[in-house]
Ligand SMILES: Nc1ncnc2c1ncn2[C@@H]1O[C@H](COP(=O)(O)OP(=O)(O)O)[C@@H](O)[C@H]1O
Ligand SMILES: Cc1ncc(C[n+]2csc(CCOP(=O)(O)OP(=O)(O)O)c2C)c(N)n1
């Protein structure tokens with residue numbers, strides 16, 4: 001039991017973990033009481049939660065504890081900024097077996113701390129329990145800074161579809177790890193520590209985005225949520241889906257041509273890029289890449305197409321049907 005979380009005990013572990021997290025100006029009362037108090041300057045709080053389960057979202061032989069800490073924060077804050085909000089706080093549910101090395105818990109904590117240093121927001125609480133499956137459940141909070149939230153239901157025919165961040169790198173990294181092959185660091189790193197373009201969320205809101213989400217499951221699948229919520233169709237232009245050189249290199253190693261690179265961009269998730277729709281004529285900064293158009297659609301046609309065709313694969317489903 002030496003040097004495991006079971007050897008240290010629950011409350012000593014909690015003290016050790018919470019001692020690592022600095023407060024920010026949004027924190028009125030941090031960890032230590034029954035609940036934390038976080039300022040909501042505009043009077044409305046964005047709240048979201050995502051789980052990471054060992055074997056399902058990460059493997060300890062593929063990702064370090066620090067990687068998992070970074071990824072857990074990134075996945076959750078991506079949803080906060082996709083509403084157009086600024087990250088303000090995090091709550092960390094930590095379920096782990098007693099024989100988990102203490103070093104893993106410590107390193108995970110440092111990954112969380114370091115991603116918060118990039119994205120903003122403070123860890124204000126959480127929960128620590130014993131479990132057979134190592135699981136991290138994060139709740140993230142954000143501040144809309146007085147703006148309206150950018151929802152999934154505001155896309156209108158004629159809007160431009162654009163993304164900011166990476167597409168397909170993480171899925172290519174996962175494919176490389178699954179194949180047991182080395183490959184471009186950019187792909188492996190993006191799988192282990194996704195890098196959502198945090199500032200682009202509030203930026204898109206200020207630019208007048210009509211709908212936005214982060215790409216967790218796959219571009220086509222996630223934009224499909226916009227289609228259904230907004231009652232529209234979306235057509236992507238394959239000529240505008242330009243793969244990063246590292247993605248092209250990964251596909252060369254994995255075997256496949258431009259179609260496979262395009263498939264990674266269209267259906268690969270977990271880069272946590274932001275995808276948004278903007279009114280035609282919006283002056284978009286260069287880091288927002290135009291990739292398609294919002295179309296009018298009758299019921300049953302509210303889906304994503306690439307050059308008019310429904311892609312073979314659209315993204316991840318935790319419970320795929322038979
Ligand atoms: N078990 C649940 N109970 C309540 N709400 C849920 C549950 N699972 C998902 N949701 C909600 O359904 C929506 C879609 O979930 P999800 O696909 O996980 O979103 P995202 O990809 O943004 O993380 C979100 O608003 C989420 O809060
Ligand atoms: C070990 C491992 N196998 C497979 C995957 C691929 N994967 C797991 S969950 C997921 C989709 C995103 O996760 P989800 O829980 O659906 O997040 P949300 O959409 O709720 O943000 C993907 C692509 C992975 N990340 N790690």
Ligand SMILES: [Mg+2]
Pocket residue numbers: 049050
């Ligand atoms: Mg989710």
Ligand SMILES: [Mg+2]
Pocket residue numbers: 050075076079216
């Ligand atoms: Mg999510």
Ligand SMILES: [Mg+2]
Pocket residue numbers: 216217
């Ligand atoms: Mg999902």
